[in-house]
Amino acid sequence: MSHQQEVVAKEKAVAEKRANSYQSVRPRVDIHEDKEGITLLADIPGVSREALDIQIDNEILSIDGRVELPVPNGAKEGYAGNQTTRYQRSFSLSKELDGEQVEATLKDGVLALRIPKRQEFKPRKIEIRTA
Amino acid sequence: MFARLNGFERSLTDNFMQLESEMDRLFQAAGLRSRHQTANHSTQPPMHIGSTESQVDIYLPVAGIDPKAVTISLEGNQMTISGQRDVEKSESAKLVKNERFEGQFHYQINLPDDVDQERVEASYEQGVLHVKIARREAAKPRQITIQ
Numbered sequence: 001m002s003h004q005q006e007v008v009a010k011e012k013a014v015a016e017k018r019a020n021s022y023q024s025v026r027p028r029v030d031i032h033e034d035k036e037g038i039t040l041l042a043d044i045p046g047v048s049r050e051a052l053d054i055q056i057d058n059e060i061l062s063i064d065g066r067v068e069l070p071v072p073n074g075a076k077e078g079y080a081g082n083q084t085t086r087y088q089r090s091f092s093l094s095k096e097l098d099g100e101q102v103e104a105t106l107k108d109g110v111l112a113l114r115i116p117k118r119q120e121f122k123p124r125k126i127e128i129r130t131a
Numbered sequence: 132m133f134a135r136l137n138g139f140e141r142s143l144t145d146n147f148m149q150l151e152s153e154m155d156r157l158f159q160a161a162g163l164r165s166r167h168q169t170a171n172h173s174t175q176p177p178m179h180i181g182s183t184e185s186q187v188d189i190y191l192p193v194a195g196i197d198p199k200a201v202t203i204s205l206e207g208n209q210m211t212i213s214g215q216r217d218v219e220k221s222e223s224a225k226l227v228k229n230e231r232f233e234g235q236f237h238y239q240i241n242l243p244d245d246v247d248q249e250r251v252e253a254s255y256e257q258g259v260l261h262v263k264i265a266r267r268e269a270a271k272p273r274q275i276t277i278q
Contacts, residue, residue: 023173023176023177024173025173025174025175025176026173026174027174028174028230028231028232029228029230029231030218030226030228030229030230030231031226031227031228032221032224032225032226032227033224033225033226033227034221034223034224034225035223038227039221039224041218041219041231043194043195043231043232043258044194044258045176045192045193045194045257045258045259046176046190046192046257046258046259047257048257067176067192067259069179069190069259071181072181072183072186072188073183074183074184074185075181075183076183079181079182079183085176085177085192087176107195108194108195108196108255108257108258109192109193109194109195109257109258109259110194110195110258
């Protein structure tokens, strides 16, 4: 193989790799804590509900979402839409939190997870009985 | 958040991150530990720009914004996208982690010279701003005069 052929083959391999690869992004989050539980807000623009996977296993909460951009007709290899972004991040949940009762909503690329505290950790108001 | 993109190259931050990881690899290959640990992951999703013969597409990830608060302008081949992002606040809750971007953003992108000023479309879906700019050359039938 001549030097030039080698270069061409190498460039082709790089282009193919790029088309199949994704850029891993650790999404930025805000966590709000109140008496009843926590609200986690994560920025994952471009991820649809179908491409989002949220799991809780052994008190580890993991978020994994992929962005698939549409590719217009006539686009060549290496077109922007061929590149994908993958958001990945995990959190360890405090024992106070109830991983069974998580509520998730996704709007405009913002994932909101509401995780309540376990009943025994919620503040209780003690009623004083009148004698 | 400020990024200036030149043509179709990746953003400067991307290049910088690549350089950092490249340096880390060199240090490791030489049996040396890099003095600072660079993050393997980016926290800012990249802007994607793609072009075909008939159009240029810009995909800008900006989650949770009001599309009305975004200004897109095209002057010559320079596109400017700017806007404001407000992040929801709560009085009763304590903010234990605060990483999400808040405030103004501004992007300046150099486009090919043949973009059509009149045919620019923008949409906002799933937190991604998509700006589609048509290119003139493909739309216009080329006339060849025989001399």
